[in-house]
Amino acid sequence: MKHNFLFSVALMMFLLIPEIMSQPEAALSDSTKRPLMNIVDYLKSKIEQERQELVMTEGEIIRYMDGLPPFSIYKDNFFITGIPLNKGINRETADAKFQLSIRHRLTSSRLPFDTFLYLTYTQKSFWDIYRDSAPFRDSNYNPGIGLGRYIIVDNRLTGAAFLHLEHESNGRDSLESRSTNWIGFSGKYFLTSNLAVGFKITIPFFTGKENSDLYDYRGTGYFNADLKSSNNKWWLSGTFSLIKSVKTINLKLTASYKISDRFNQYIFGELYSGTGDSLLDYKRKDLQLRAGICIKPDFYNLF
CATH class of the missing domain: 2.40.230.10 (Phospholipase A1)
Known part of the structure; x- marks a missing residue:
């Protein structure tokens, strides 16, 4: 499921980039750029969230806190x-x-x-x-x-x-x-x-x-x-x-x-x-x- 999601996002970006790059730079309005930025930000936050959830379990969190001075x-x-x-x-x-x-x-x-x-x-x-x-x-x-x-x-x-x-x-x-x-x-x-x-x-x-x-x-x-x-x-x-x-x-x-x-x-x-x-x-x-x-x-x- 996770790999299908990442593949879909990558495919969407692949299809959008040629269309945007074919337009003059002056025509790249904020409204055109924003969808790409939203996709990148969402992808980064999704990966970070999944990384944190995979790395730390409840027991590991308690052991980490107990290990502090x-x-x-x-x-x-x-x-x-x-x-x-x-x-x-x-x-x-x-x-x-x-x-x-x-x-x-x-x-x-x-x-x-x-x-x-x-x-x-x-x-x-x-x-x-x-x-x-x-x-x-x-x-x-x-x-x-x-x-x-x-x-x-x-x-x-x-x-x-x-x-x-x-x-x-x-x-x-x-x-x-x-x-x-x-x-x-x-x-x-x-x-x-x-x-x-x-x-x-x-x-x-x-x-x-x-x-x-x-x-x-x-x-x-x-x-x-x-x-x-x-x-x-x-x-x-x-x-x-x-x-x-x-x-x-x-x-x-x-x-x-x-x-x-x-x-x-x-x-x-x-x-x-x-x-x-x-x-x-x-x-x-x-x-x-x-x-x-x-x-x-x-x-x-x-x-």
Whole structure:
């Protein structure tokens, strides 16, 4: 069947070429050239699709993913500084924000249902670098452990799903203590090779008494999209969560420009609008624009 298809396409091109070549060059309009280009493009895509499906099976895809380095970047690792857009700009309101985030896969996909076990750790800090003595206003510590499973459809790796247990706190006591725990279910799915969407649903428990209403300001459902340009230079992301009512959301938009083809470093900008970005000041309404540098995980990193 495959050979008959290729033979038919080749025969069609063979019959069309003499007819087109017999006409003056000026007469070769775009409408005449386009059918040939469409045939060539379709043929190339068909061959590439069949090659990928023949080369990789589901077992081979899992073995390949399990063979990747187990220790890597988890979320964005960045250092950014900026200003508020909803209040006066001064040394008290301008600040810096940085994040360190790593993950480690503990097992291969040999657990029940082809799942794997992993650890994550993220630390996010808010630094008042423009004030005298440059104090840290708040630091949030977020370790976690989870189970992941790759989503493979028709011998194609299309995404992954995760079940995880996480803790977050700011390491303080008394009235400034903030802490929470949650069980989360999340997923990531590639709509195209340049567009991925994801979600995260959390079920909180053992939330600290000083921040018992935290999720009224953070929300329990998060949805995000990532778009990469075809030349791999630009990476645009958006994340939002519903809070209190469907009329109120927390929104984070980021834009990244890759500095070098050899290194995974980006010029990075972030716009945050909402509440709950910092544990200490989770009730405060922020509209903050910051920019700096970021080391990002690979676009196709699945956890």
